Amino acid sequence: MAATTGVDEQVAHRWPSAARRARLHVVTGKGGTGKTTVAAALALALAAEGRRVLLAEVEERQGIARLFDVPPLPYEERKIAVASGGGEVRALAVDIEAALLEYFEMFYNLGFAGRSLKRMGAVEFATTLAPGLRDVLLTGKIKETVTRRGSDSRPVYDAVVMDAPPTGRIVTFLNVTVAMSDLAKRGPIRSQADGVVSLLHSDDTLVHLVTLLEDMPVAETLEAIADLKAANLPVGSIIVNAATVSRLSADALLPAAENELDMQALASGLAMAGIEPEPELLAGLTAETTDHAVRVLAEYECREQLTAAGVPMLSLPRLVDGADLGGVYELADALADQGVGR
């Protein structure tokens, strides 16, 4: 692979065509990789041209509210952003207690009694006894939003983006079949779980993995891809976040990384711009350039490992000014440039 581009021609570096069909996009990633930010950017990009997209979080972290700088989201779908071309993104923070009580009310008509169940700690009790129940309830709610139809019998949402649990937990989370062994063999929750299994294993669903170009996130991403494939869960793409864009030309990169930067050229360049090339300044600029080159080369190595997974890869630049709301739109544009929402 050429060290200059870091791009392997064998893998499409575009939004895969399967992703155009998919209606549920599950976004996972190791903690600290910017999973929530990327999920939000993906929702915005998918909402282009007047589409309606739901961005849902399932970890009771209120990460979406923080990112969009709004008060904590209640357990209901709320419009949170407008996308280019009149599209809109709605947000939902799935709450496990509310989801369970919703079931109780729907199927057992408990009403007031449902609230007293909550007071008695039934929800915490049930989810503690059967941790798999949490996952079934959360994925069940997501499934409901994906399959919900409006009065015109068309789906209410063109796409649903789920800010899912981190890579370490994603396969357990999505592998509802296993979680079901904890559950009653019959009944409404069971049939809900059966529906979730068929949605998650269908063409309607894709799992995307957010990673940084660093050893640990890359290793976790590769492990998660192998585990997802083994569990027959559909892998959509790797989304590289915060990639360093090389400032150096291909032939300058290696010498710079090996601390053999052409100091002569640097000094005369500075002089040309009217800057006195003092030794201290030269040393400082060289040190910074070396640091940059070493980082870029280390990222190329990580990218090569990811490429070997044979999964379509998209790439987002590091936002030098920190990830804020403006940054989310910037990342959404970068995703659109790579084919998302087309």
Next chain:
Amino acid sequence: MNSPTPSPTRGSAGDDERGKDEGDGERNDLETPRSAVRRMKGNRALNLKAVLTDPQIHVVVTCGSGGVGKTTTAAAMALYAADAGRKVAVLTIDPARRLAQSLGLGDLDNVPRKVTVEHASDAGELWAMMLDTSRTFDEMVACKSTPDHAAQILANPFYQTISTSFSGTQEYMAMEKLSQLAATREYDLIVVDTPPSRSVLDFLDAPQRLSSFLDGRMIRLLATPGRGVMKVVGAGLHMFTRAVTSVIGGQMLNDAATFVQLFEGMFGGFREGAQATYELLRSSQTAFVVVAVPEPDALREASYFADRLRGERMPLAGLILNRTHPPVADLPASTTASAAADLAVASPLTAAALNIHGDRLTVNAAERRMRARFDRAHPDLPVAEVQALAFDAHDVPALRLIAARLTAAT
């Protein structure tokens, strides 16, 4: 606003500082982050050298959110103390594979292994282990009951759920392991890496939380069918059981009830153990350090950790602000940008170097705004900044480099 410091609008404080810094002509070097620490003019520096070599401090606990370099930092601190002549054990939760290999943590056998590395001081020793949560739990059960009784507990399906996937178990077992290691008095210093739990609340509450679940009201009802509380609850209990059974099945409830009966006599021992650990953590033998990177989410978590630790009156030494990007070259942003534009064609190499410097100034300015905000919220919390490495640390020389940066502030 009742804060003693007026809160200026976003960015203004950082800009002021930056103006001063650019004028002072201080020389910087990638290998001497000390100058970068002084440049911040924020909270006082966290002196980790003093913490790690203090013979009175026997436990250092790192907390922080995921992906901030907590494990690497814990390993670097342990290595530093060993190099300084102490016998150190580092207890890690989930190290990167290459780091684990370089520490000789190939096997998950739940006991510290001596790391084969030469230390500057002959007395120094570094031992490392990776936590095996369910094994630690099994050992704890075995040690607090008869072999026969323990075997019954270990075979119970509900115990297996609790010991592997109950939230809080990992935190609880990390503390249990720390307690065991401390009780051996084998080590001068134990450095503990904690799970990246969402809140320190889980971590501080884990001992109580486990037992409060286990001897909570619902469990009592299951443990003593047909007696006491159940009569009072009456019809409510029937509805409760019906609802719960409808989702998780009756077998699960039976397993849980059996488990509680088996476990009943052991609660006292667990609570005593948890209390002893809590006392150890709160004593002057312990130092907590919070680890963060200069990003909003990580700093928000760090704030929470710091507040919570202080609220519990835990001995918090300070914050390690990991992976910062202080500029090395001394050239203002405006000159840098215009010169880079002028040289784009005439000297692409110089233009690239200047753009790299310009990027670094931008990154640094954002980092300093975040640091300034954190400092305002925690004005008396010492901070140690650790400049980012350009590569991932997974061997002993890289850990030593990090250790040098960690302890540079005095």
